[in-house]
Amino acid sequence: MKVIENLAAETLNQEIEKSVEEGTNSVSDDYSSYKKITSKINNKAQKVDKKNVKVTLPWVHIAISNAKRLLLDVHHRMDNDFLQNYLNEFCYKFNRRYFGNQTMERLIIAGVNHRWNEL
Secondary structure (H helix, E strand, O other): OOOOOOOOHHHHHHHHHHHOOOOEOOEEEOOHHHHHOOOOEOOOOEEEOOOOHHHHOHHHHHHHHHHHHHHHHOOOOOOHHHHHHHHHHHHHHHHOOOOHHHHHHHHHHHHHHOOOOOO
């Protein structure tokens, strides 16, 4: 998840240019700003009509609704300066929701396998 200023096609294209590999396939709803998406995304991108979005992209909606709930419940007052940090925290927890008792082992593995960049 990434905080962006707005959902205009130009803003989306800037983020796509930074984050997406050339030739990537995409699945999206039929939002108007997606019609002018950069050429980096495969032209055969699958568009889902509004009636089937929740069926085709369920985890997108689950993640967004859970993020909204976290921001409203835990972080009652949000500053824009920290919004990206809040979303990073949410994504970290969301991606590890099934680790359960393995969290400590995963932390140890991550620490042992980490390679420090030389200055």
